[in-house]
Amino acid sequence: MDRLQAMKTFVTVVDTGGFTPAARKLDVSLSVVSRVITELETHLGVRLLTRTTRLVRPTATGATYYENCRRILAEIEEAELATTGAHAAPRGKLSITASVLFGRRFVTPIVVEYLRRYPEVDAECLLIDRNVNFVEEGIDVGVRIGPLPSSSLQAIPVGRVRRVVCAAPDYLARFGTPATPDDLAHHTVIQTTGISTLPEWRFMRDGETAPTRLTPRLATSTNDSAIGAAVAGFGLAAVLSYQIADEVRDGKLRIVLDNFEQPPLPIHVIHREGRHAMHKVRAFIDLAVDTLRGTASLNP
Missing domain, CATH: 1.10.10.10 (Winged helix-like DNA-binding domain superfamily/Winged helix DNA-binding domain)
Structure with missing residues (x-):
């Protein structure tokens, strides 16, 4: 054999x-x-x-x-x-995974730049809002938001994001700004069902995380549509801070209830190669880590 x-x-x-x-x-x-x-x-x-x-x-x-x-x-x-003598030229196929919105906004531009630098590499992106099994799905590198479960994967911290509640300025002008999570009972709520099917958002109260039950007027499966509805002035949405960084900067959305936010969520670039990572993997990790760490919305 x-x-x-x-x-x-x-x-x-x-x-x-x-x-x-x-x-x-x-x-x-x-x-x-x-x-x-x-x-x-x-x-x-x-x-x-x-x-x-x-x-x-x-x-x-x-x-x-x-x-x-x-x-x-x-x-x-x-x-x-x-x-x-070909060590300096990565080649082969690289598989990367990330969540849909994060992947579109941050990972895809990194992949494009990587492919421009290394023309002998092909890439495949699996952008999906679930944690994939690296072995079963043949993934080389991923970006994950949130606490990591114990595993054999190597993790490199690159930033952090917050879970925030936001609304358009004109909505807040018409209906007022909620001062506490309990005030949400008197507001129009937009819920993203892809994150949780439970009609609740979680906030910090007296040093503990506690749920606040909601009665959503609009339930949608994607953050993109929830953000769009919030920008249109329909109501309040709960998303991750990076997802609305542009809208907040441009004055289209305002963050509310920030005194009740949970601790920030870490962002990691993860891979399974350890110190023996192939050159194509190491080159991508280096580019991704440098780029993400230099992104202001991911490192407030």
Whole structure:
């Protein structure tokens, strides 16, 4: 058994989520992929993959082995690039994830600049308002807002944002500015259901986080539409501070109830490579960290 080829095959199966797509990507037959994985599991004496009718996923042991294989294969590629003198030119495919609005406003411009600098790299952006599984979805780098769960991912802090309540100046002129969260009962509320399906916003009261129940006049699935309704003067919306930085600067929205805000949420660039990150990953991380740390709306 060729161990290096077996590692490549195993990593490809995990990255693509199945034997058939792995075979297509490797340009070999399905039987070859199946045989290599069987031989690898027999050689190691453990089950690496859990097979279902819909998807192939790594076992707990397989996930650890997968990360080790990726590191080893990355080190081999780095050694080859250094030997051939191509070390300074990242190449290959890079996969990045972020939330939809943050990705559109901040990550996509970074990706475009990165691709301009490194023409031998292709990129794929997964912009979605949920935390993705890096292993299952083949992600190299991500940007996440909020506390991070304990994991093997490496995290680099790049900023912080606040959860804020905002409204248009003309709305506040017509209906008054709420002085406490309890005043929201007498105001028109716009709720983003993508964040929480519960009709409540959370505020700090006497040093503790407490919910305030709401009766929304408008419920919408995206922050973009909630912000649009707030700018139109319809009511109050709760969003993240970066999402309305331009509107606040231009006087289209005002932040209210700031004395009751929860602590700021951290922003991290996360990746799974550790200090052995491939050159294409390191180059993107360096650019993303420098750019995000230099963005005023993310570092108030």
